Amino acid sequence: MSGDIPVFDGHNDILLKLYRNRHDDPVDAFIQGRDSFHIDLPKARAGGLFGGLFALYSPSSDNISFDGMKDGRYQIPMPTPMDASGGRPPILAxxxxxxxxxxxxxxxxxxxxxxxxxxAARDRGALAVVVHLEGAEAIDPDLEFLEVLYACGLRSLGPVWSRNNVFGHGVPFHFPGSPDMGPGLTDNGKRLIEACNRMKIVVDLSHITEKGFWDVARLSTAPLVATHSNAHALCPSPRNLTDRQLDAIRDTGGMVGLNFATCFLRSDGEMRSDTPVDLMVEQLDYLIERLGEDHVGLGSDFDGAAIPEAVGSSAGLPVLIDALRTRGHSDALLRKIGSENWLSLLARTID
Structure with missing residues (x-):
């Protein structure tokens, strides 16, 4: 197994896992590593992961079970909306x-x-963390807290998670289903997109409804980005992107990061650890065909989803790289998928 292709990942939830396991010192856990993590410092180094977008997310207070996603046909209830008073404390933590x-x-x-x-971080062997906000519940409608988060390093933001808020509407966890499952941006959401453009913050469209996607497409002056989504044509989840959405992302010079979550890879929508790596390759090949080789990367959803056991964690990233190589992809293309496309996108948005 080779590990010669450096990787910058478009999405992970390790900060959520560290937050939820506070009986274990989170600093020691991340720096020394834990078996239960997809990403920690030792695994990142082992797999060639030199950086990524690290998500901040406000967990729902609802006692919602996602066990039904194992079965392939499911309708998980939409979590209760959350305002800034509920959304802000976990983000600060x-x-x-x-x-x-x-x-x-x-x-x-x-x-x-x-x-x-x-x-600079990559050149000296450090792990480069770009702060991402997954769902803008922590931000007030006046956007004052957006300024605070920006000062703390925020450079990427998804207006919604799969939950509605004052900025817009998210797609529920249903399967099968269309992403056209509700309204789009609110007036507050439109102001948020304009502020992100002005402040050079990436707008992530991974969890938003199709109407919201097109609202952003009409408003935004930046490339369209879905940090961790797949092709709806291969897996008909509302979380995945239609061909028309993929075309719009391509036409703006944007990016899609392949989501490793098995329920967004499989045509049957099942959450199964024995999902073959070949399905990851098929999704990547479809995205490359639709978007072009300069607009596709990885958006693993590490520590936020069940992924193929053959990859297992960030230490297993070379498994996917080798599978792509076996399919005939050149090292030049693998370097683009691994990190170059993300770095190009960020250079055109946050710099």
Missing amino acids: KLAILLRIERESHGAVVRCTSTRDIH
């Missing part, structure tokens, strides 16, 4: 965890706010 990791790693983990920072 996760930020505090990240700041401690950065400080106590002594340079091994670095928050980055530009591609220059990312390149």
Whole structure:
């Protein structure tokens, strides 16, 4: 197994996992590694992962079970909307965890706010963290907290998770289903998109409804981005992108990051760890055919979803790289998929 292709990943939820396991010191857990993590410092180094978008997310208070997603046909209830008073405390707690990791790693983990920072971190062997907000519940309609988050390093933002908020509407976890499952952006959401463009913050469309997607497409002056989504044509989940959406992303010079979650890879929508890596390759090949080789990368959803056991964690990224190589993809294309396309996208948005 080879590990010669460096990887910048478009999405992970390790900060959520660290937040939920606070009986274990999160700094030691991340720096030393834990068997239960998809991403920690040792696994990242083992798999060639040098950086990525690290998500901050406000967990729902609802006692909602996602066990039904194992069966292939499901309709998970939409979580109750959350305002800033409920959404902000967990975001601050996760930020505090990240700041401690950065400080106590002594340079091994670095928050980055530009591609220059990312390149510098990679060159000295550090893990480059770009802060992402998955669902904008923590932000007030006046966008004052957006300024605070920006000062803390926020450079990527999804207006919604799969939950409605004051900025827009998310797609529920249903299967099968169309992404056209509700209204789009609110007036507050439109102001948020304009602010993100002005502040050079990536707008992530991974969880938004199709109407919301087109609202962003009409408003935004930046490339369209879905950090962790797949092709609806191969897996008809509302979380995946239709061909028309993929075409719009391509036409703006945007990006799609392949989501490793098995329920978004499989045509039957099942959440199964024995899902073959070949399905990841098929999704990537479809995205490359539709978008072009300059607009596809990885958006693993590590530590936020069940992924194929053959990959297992960030240490197993070379398994996917080798599968793509076996399919005939050149090293030049693998370097684009691994990191170059993400770095190009970020250079055109946050710099």
